[in-house]
Amino acid sequence: MVYCSPTSLIVGTILLTAENLSCIKQDRLLFSQLNFSVSAGNGLYIKGENGAGKTSLLRILTGLSQPAEGSVLWQQKDITSDFEEYATNLVYLGHKLGLNGNLSAIDNLVFWNTVNSIDDTTDLYELLSLLGLAGLEDMPVNRLSAGQQRRVSLARLWLKPAALWILDEPFNALDVQAVELLIDKIKSHITGGGSLVITSHLDMVTRLNCDVLHMEYNI
């Protein structure tokens, strides 16, 4: 499997394009005719009130949801045409962490590494201690606190070499150190030529110098 590693991309190439996206949830038109693009070495900060459809938009961008109209393009190709290839270039962190509560942090990460066909070169114990989880590696994930669980799920950003990060409220439940760590990681991702779509209620996202997309709540 060939990865599109962030460094091999020329900064400024358009990676992700949204074309005329519309979304209907529960018979309510959340948004319509949304157009934007995200290029390599660039981020998009999606701002908006609760219920404006930020999460729905992100899920459409990941391909997990279908838009009511419009399409999402990855390097000018519709993502549905070769979804597997698109998925290998994508890290998505959503509200659900994607960690099984009965397995330990290490078991979870090893499993996801195998599933994502990542060779185990990174020392997982070292990574977890970087994330402030030293000593908790073998504890079942559901015994960790909400913030610690989120830190485990953040490990994906270090493990999966993907050009596009789609992060839905990644700072939720994180303490100050973890937020700083994550901000630094995101910055190095962007400067390395990766791209980013992010939602957050925290102002520090402005430190990332992202383009801003403001979503209105319409009835």
Next chain:
Amino acid sequence: MWKWLHPYAKTERAHQLAGTLFPWFALPGLILFTLGTVWGLVFAPADYQQGDAFRIIYIHVPSALLSMSVYASMAICGFIGLVWQIRTCYMAIAAIAPVGAVLTFIALWTGATWGKPMWGTWWVWDARLTSELILLFLYFGIMALYASFEDKLQAGKAVSVMAMVGVINLPIIHYSVEWWNTLHQGATISKFEKPSMAPEMLWPLLINLLGLALLSGALVLQRLRNEIVMRELRRPWVINMLKEQ
């Protein structure tokens, strides 16, 4: 063909179309069904074996036949909806399912009523009755599934899948039940496969079949209109339409 049909996939046009078609289904349906029923129940000759009891055939057979084909039409809607992503088709399934369930129920009820004088009991595990009963369960499943979802778009997709699974299974269920039945009770005397029906008995049956089909179509159209309006209440075109009235 597709280019011509495509605009009607939009809910607003579908609503208009259903409104235009409604009288063309409802009126002939009502006339034919009344004609067929009166002819069948009053004027058609009595059966030499079953006497007047056979007359229930004029209600029973059309509803039984339609109950199956209505299910098939629902599955076709589901298929079209899933392949071409047409919301109107999902709404059509929601509109069709209760109509089909009622037809199935009528078929079951009249079948049981017919069974009393013919077989001596209200319920016999006759192959056709049993598969009608299972069909009723399938309809209930679709209706319950649709009702369970908050998001009706998701509901529409779910029932489309379920309707298609059901339609693949329907022939299997039908033939297995028929086979099971012959296994259990030997050959049942079939009430339907009489070598030939006298034309004066057959005509009212055919008229009733067409009449009931048109009436069901009219009901589906009206239910589809309601469903579209209910689902699009916040859209400008619905608001304008409601204001005008």
Next chain:
Amino acid sequence: MIRVLNAIVKREFKLAFSGSFDFALPLLFGVMVISLFPLGVSPGPEMLQKIGAGVIWVSAILASLLGLEKLFREDFRDGSLEQLRLSGQPFAVILLVKVVVHWLITVGPILILSPLFALFLNLTPLMFEALFLTLLLGTPMLSLVGAIAVALTLSLEKGGILLALLMLPLFIPLLIFATSAVNNAQLQLNYNGQLGIIAAMLMLAIALTPWSISFAVKVSQN
């Protein structure tokens, strides 16, 4: 790909047997249902032999229904299914493997204990043989077809009863052919025909369901 599937199989087994007793619940439920029948109908050996095949099959269907409810639920709730879909691996194959492993874990014990059921209900060895073969060929079909309905109801809070309403009508042909195979065995008749039909239905299920299951999961994730 093999490595990925291997990892999934291992994880499923680990989760099933790590401390919780959940995997045995469908089996226990089946045993309970079976032991209710002699109490409710009549303990006469002849009567039991007559209804035995039907009772065991109905219990097996109910037990697998109970087990199926948990098939994707945990993975859906914690987001693992989303991440599996975004792993770049063929989703339908992953789900198929999950169904197969789930079948092994929940229905396997029922197959292993089926001689006990046969003893309970006074089935002859020939009847047991037919029963075992029909269970072996039939229950995978229950899991495959049931998985579609499970996947469709994932995002709903109330799974159980709705699931039964959706699934049970679909299982009727299987019940008919399986019990008739056992009845044939009781009369020492050939039941290859019934087995053949069940096998054909299983093949049809294997061909059509993986795609449908993955589509149904996608609908739930939408």
